[in-house]
Amino acid sequence: MDKLKRRSLKVLGASLGAGAFAVAMEPLRAFTAGLTLDQFLRSHFRELDPEELKDLLSRLEQEASEKIGRPVTMRADPPIEGVQFGYALNLSVCVGCRKCAEACHIENNHDRATNNSYIRVLEMDQGSLDLERGNADYDHPVPQPGKYYLPIQCQQCENPPCVKVCPVEATWKEPDGIVVVDYDWCIGCRYCEAACPYHARRFNWTAPVVPPAEVNTDQGYLSNRIRPQGVMEKCTFCLHRTRRGEMPACLEACPTGARVFGDLADENSPIRWVLANKRVFVLKEELGTRPRFFYFFDK
Amino acid sequence: MSRSPSSAPPESSTSSGPPPPSTRGGHQPDAPSYFLFLWRAFRTAFDGRWPYYAWMTLLTICALIGANAWAHQVADGLVRTGMSDHVSWGFYIANFTFSVGLAAGAVMMVIPAYLYDDHEMHDVVIIGEMLAIAAIVWCLGFVIVDMGRPDRLWHMLPGLGRFNFPRSMLTWDVVVLSGYLVINLHITGYLLYMRFLGRRPAKRWYVPFVFVSIGWAVSVHAVTAFLYAGLGGRPFWNSALLAPRFIVTAFVAGPAFIIVLLEVLRRVSSYRIGLGPTRTLHQIMKVTVAANLFMFASEVFTSLYAGGAHASAVQYLLFGLHGKSGLVPWMWTAIVMNVASIIILLLPRSHQDGRLLAFACVLAFIGVWIEKGMGLIVPGFVPSTLHELVEYTPSWTEWRVSLGVAAAGLIVLTVALKIALAVLTGRVTIEGYVPSIRPPAPAREVAAE
Numbered sequence: 075m076d077k078l079k080r081r082s083l084k085v086l087g088a089s090l091g092a093g094a095f096a097v098a099m100e101p102l103r104a105f106t107a108g109l110t111l112d113q114f115l116r117s118h119f120r121e122l123d124p125e126e127l128k129d130l131l132s133r134l135e136q137e138a139s140e141k142i143g144r145p146v147t148m149r150a151d152p153p154i155e156g157v158q159f160g161y162a163l164n165l166s167v168c169v170g171c172r173k174c175a176e177a178c179h180i181e182n183n184h185d186r187a188t189n190n191s192y193i194r195v196l197e198m199d200q201g202s203l204d205l206e207r208g209n210a211d212y213d214h215p216v217p218q219p220g221k222y223y224l225p226i227q228c229q230q231c232e233n234p235p236c237v238k239v240c241p242v243e244a245t246w247k248e249p250d251g252i253v254v255v256d257y258d259w260c261i262g263c264r265y266c267e268a269a270c271p272y273h274a275r276r277f278n279w280t281a282p283v284v285p286p287a288e289v290n291t292d293q294g295y296l297s298n299r300i301r302p303q304g305v306m307e308k309c310t311f312c313l314h315r316t317r318r319g320e321m322p323a324c325l326e327a328c329p330t331g332a333r334v335f336g337d338l339a340d341e342n343s344p345i346r347w348v349l350a351n352k353r354v355f356v357l358k359e360e361l362g363t364r365p366r367f368f369y370f371f372d373k
Numbered sequence: 374m375s376r377s378p379s380s381a382p383p384e385s386s387t388s389s390g391p392p393p394p395s396t397r398g399g400h401q402p403d404a405p406s407y408f409l410f411l412w413r414a415f416r417t418a419f420d421g422r423w424p425y426y427a428w429m430t431l432l433t434i435c436a437l438i439g440a441n442a443w444a445h446q447v448a449d450g451l452v453r454t455g456m457s458d459h460v461s462w463g464f465y466i467a468n469f470t471f472s473v474g475l476a477a478g479a480v481m482m483v484i485p486a487y488l489y490d491d492h493e494m495h496d497v498v499i500i501g502e503m504l505a506i507a508a509i510v511w512c513l514g515f516v517i518v519d520m521g522r523p524d525r526l527w528h529m530l531p532g533l534g535r536f537n538f539p540r541s542m543l544t545w546d547v548v549v550l551s552g553y554l555v556i557n558l559h560i561t562g563y564l565l566y567m568r569f570l571g572r573r574p575a576k577r578w579y580v581p582f583v584f585v586s587i588g589w590a591v592s593v594h595a596v597t598a599f600l601y602a603g604l605g606g607r608p609f610w611n612s613a614l615l616a617p618r619f620i621v622t623a624f625v626a627g628p629a630f631i632i633v634l635l636e637v638l639r640r641v642s643s644y645r646i647g648l649g650p651t652r653t654l655h656q657i658m659k660v661t662v663a664a665n666l667f668m669f670a671s672e673v674f675t676s677l678y679a680g681g682a683h684a685s686a687v688q689y690l691l692f693g694l695h696g697k698s699g700l701v702p703w704m705w706t707a708i709v710m711n712v713a714s715i716i717i718l719l720l721p722r723s724h725q726d727g728r729l730l731a732f733a734c735v736l737a738f739i740g741v742w743i744e745k746g747m748g749l750i751v752p753g754f755v756p757s758t759l760h761e762l763v764e765y766t767p768s769w770t771e772w773r774v775s776l777g778v779a780a781a782g783l784i785v786l787t788v789a790l791k792i793a794l795a796v797l798t799g800r801v802t803i804e805g806y807v808p809s810i811r812p813p814a815p816a817r818e819v820a821a822e
């Protein structure tokens with residue numbers, strides 16, 4: 075009798091526990107509901123054959139269009155043979171207006187609430203390159219006397235620490251020098267964010283929200299399509315634009331012409347002219363990351 | 374409690390009372406007996422007296438609270454945590470790091486037992502290995518709850534996903550941690566199964582593994598240190614002293630936990646554990662707590678005296694920087710605790726007074742938890758790589774999820790110990806199963822499960 079009582083108590087306890095577990099995990103449903111088996115089993119971007127890629131892009135295109143009620147184009151332009159992208163920035167003319175950061179925000183479909191951008195502009199003391207004395211949160215008319223401005227975005231390192239550390243190869247360097255993330259492969263461990271010395275990586279702490287009317291419909295798989303929740307993202311020098319010969323959005327937005335973008339492999343490109351004729355430097359050279367983003371002063 | 378005459382303990386296990394091991398005998402290991410072993414182990418896990426049920430219920434409730442908080446976090450995103458793009462790792466990774474240390478430190482029991490052939494230690498080796506297993510559960514738990522996309526965990530599976538081995542240190546960590554889990558499961562499982570059969574364990578089936586696990590313990594923790602030390606952009610972590618410091622703190626936290634655990638087991642279990650192991654661990658801690666303090670001091674000196682980028686993180690940690698000082702009270706608490714614990718450990722009285730020793734262990738344990746948890750992870754991010762000062766405090770969600778993970782590990786530890794002690798005391802053998810609800814014999818009045 076006692077034994078029976080004990081056993082039924084145990085069964086009761088076990089079923090109570092199981093029930094409580096189901097209740098506790100209930101909120102997960104909201105997450106799994108938005109997840110299709112297809113998405114769950116998607117292969118790594120670089121393992122897709124051309125057919126699969128085409129299917130995937132048209133599916134993503136359709137999903138994105140449905141979501142905002144406007145046609146979206148979703149492309150995955152391959153790198154152009156022989157091109158090596160590089161960027162240079164003239165610190166003598168940059169006035170710190172943050173127009174580049176703003177253009178990035180719009181172009182790359184960044185979350186509106188956080189006002190995210192891949193570019194941070196530091197206000198620096200004249201005569202010092204010490205980042206410790208910079209200030210990214212300035213909120214006053216620019217330029218201020220005695221200051222200069224240092225915009226920082228992904229440096230597209232030749233030896234990228236972020237790529238090295240990724241446990242699942244969700245981030246890699248493309249042949250044209252751009253470090254990209256497969257948003258559908260990243261597991262969101264944020265090791266790369268810890269590894270990056272330039273604060274270039276951003277994490278989607280929640281699903282980004284862009285009002286449908288404001289979405290940039292010209293989207294790239296590896297660049298500015300709206301990112302899923304819980305994955306890493308970063309500046310790609312707007313590869314959805316630059317791979318078809320356009321300039322990055324930040325360059326076009328710059329009112330002072332401080333930004334020079336181009337093909338490092340092309341001897342006649344403006345960027346090569348800058349490298350040949352200006353005394354350029356890179357950030358944190360001592361770390362051996364070999365950035366492809368160069369800074370210079372005019373005067 | 375009747376013990377079958379043929380029940381043979383693992384060699385040299387004398388202090389627990391069962392008859393000396395017979396050289397042969399026992400049952401042949403075969404599949405049915407193995408299933409019986411698993412089944413009886415399972416039964417043991419669900420069978421105990423009321424304090425056991427109360428404890429397990431409490432743990433289950435905590436685990437459920439954590440599961441619920443985690444489910445919300447997965448649904449809404451890591452925005453529910455206190456982390457940001459500036460401080461992108463926080464409480465979870467801090468606890469992960471500490472747990473790796475605990476896992477590594479737990480086999481500190483094994484080193485004296487096997488390298489120096491300390492026989493009394495043999496009896497408690499299993500307890501250390503079980504702590505290692507539970508600590509690995511903590512490690513895995515804390516890593517998984519930190520992931521932005523736990524649904525993509527399979528991307529890490531070699532073969533199925535794309536495992537960036539050997540380039541990424543994180544993949545090394547996955548390899549060494551899972552290997553460590555397997556080794557420890559094998560050793561404990563084998564020894565218990567043999568005892569269950571009443572056989573003498575064959576040395577070749579566990580001694581080599583024991584030695585491997587010792588080396589492996591060092592490697593799990595070194596690899597975890599390299600995970601941070603290898604990041605050139607984070608001066609606070611980018612130090613060659615990090616790995617040695619990790620090992621030393623592991624050998625503080627592991628023994629501290631085990632000393633307290635042995636003290637608890639002496640009270641709640643009928644398994645007789647001598648004082649020898651405690652004494653050995655006490656000696657170990659005298660060295661490691663002091664060594665840890667010394668390494669910490671030399672780290673602080675090097676950073677502060679030289680100045681520069683390295684200094685600002687240490688300054689933030691110990692004194693606050695530009696008015697931000699979130700970690701300062703934590704860090705000083707840790708330092709005070711560590712210093713107090715070494716003082717107590719060195720007092721002759723701590724050798725006689727079990728409570729005092731346990732108190733010193735608790736101090737050291739919490740001290741290391743702070744120092745190697747939050748005190749190590751957060752200053753890696755404050756100031757950030759662009760020298761911005763954004764502070765971090767764990768959110769309510771992070772506390773609850775961490776509570777849940779901690780409870781899950783403790784459930785594993787409790788159940789594992791429950792089974793181990795039932796087998797070691799001869800209550801569960803191939804011949805029979807003595808449920809713990811049977812009225813205890815007078816001699817075992819104190820024995821509770």
Ligand code: SF4
Nearest residue numbers: 240260261263264266
């Ligand atoms: S966050 Fe994503 S891209 Fe970064 S290391 Fe982790 S898996 Fe790789």
